[in-house]
């Protein structure tokens with residue numbers, strides 16, 4: 437008989453219970469924070485219309501699609517991101533959707549990319565998006581939520597606590613967009629320029645200029661673009677572009693709002709941040725860990741006020757972010773900050789033979805009604821093995837029920853984990869909650 441492949445598909449993960457504990461821990465924080473900011477959870481199907489991701493500007497995501505034709509000859513794809521589905525859902529609701537809408541989701545996404553540290557072909561991505569608000573107040577709120585997540589999972593972000601362990605590198609595409617308009621570059625050509633310059637880190641200045649030439653930007657204009665990308669900080673930006681540059685104006689306003697959230701110290705204005713998705717129109721940002729050696733973005737976001745329009749609807753201001761589950765776990769693991777999470781088992785009930793199963797089940801049900809997590813050990817094995825396994829699983833109590841106990845109407849309660857043996861007899865009909 438042929439042996440099946442035991443590894444999961446390349447670039448995808450299996451989640452054993454111990455992995456699932458960490459995933460639930462992280463997603464719990466994602467959900468708690470989003471809800472505390474008044475965002476409502478939504479989702480879409482992992483299978484989407486492929487055309488939603490096929491963009492003319494040459495986005496890398498289009499080339500990484502897991503797409504195929506279904507049996508009805510529809511061109512479909514496993515979603516590489518949730519944002520286009522969100523735009524589709526917003527468009528489908530039309531005017532009946534009360535705006536602003538604040539929505540969040542934790543979708544699983546698929547991208548056929550090179551697997552490397554922090555990058556796989558499948559990942560989960562916490563998304564928070566604000567629909568229908570043109571003010572950068574939305575960006576500030578979203579960044580504050582991300583900062584709160586970083587704080588909750590144990591990263592140093594508070595002012596006065598020394599060098600922050602995470603920073604937000606923020607830019608605004610309108611800075612460049614406005615400057616390029618003066619050079620006659622706008623619309624689709626601007627989107628193409630953004631996709632080219634997003635690759636600068638990988639392909640260097642020469643490579644970027646060559647790519648820019650391919651989309652019709654000559655050497656001189658290309659060099660002007662690169663100079664602008666080297667600008668760091670609001671002051672340098674103010675010196676580099678006219679005071680009425682809308683990107684500069686928006687970044688100024690954003691910094692003031694971020695100060696009111698108490699997170700301005702985490703933000704670096706950095707014009708080299710462009711983001712690889714062509715739909716962004718305004719603020720763009722990426723979150724980086726400074727502690728440890730992981731140097732890729734742990735989250736990215738931006739404003740995309742025209743995505744619904746490019747999909748054939750009317751424009752709706754939208755802004756949001758995606759925060760992957762893999763990069764943050766990578767950072768926390770390296771810093772030794774991942775929590776040690778137990779199985780969360782309170783008690784094991786041990787019927788000594790099959791004759792006691794029914795009594796054990798009723799007893800376990802009473803414990804569960806008290807809110808305790810209880811396993812009944814039906815293995816009828818040696819007592820030593822029962823105790824060993826219950827302790828391994830982190831249970832605090834073992835309840836032993838044999839024929840004599842049933843006759844006496846009690847269970848023997850053994851307190852686990854201590855150095856001395858402690859045993860009590862508890863009534864089967866009305867077990868008391870043990871004191872912790």
Ligand code: HAM
Nearest residue numbers: 517519555556559734735736737756757758759760762
């Ligand atoms: P993105 O920058 O492509 O943006 O992805 C956001 C985050 O998802 C990344 O910073 C990273 O944490 C995680 N991520 C992406 N690809 C992978 C991968 N192959 N393996 C592991 N993690 C990955 C977006 O997707 C936008 N749709 C975000 C957004 C929402 N913009 C507005 N709203």
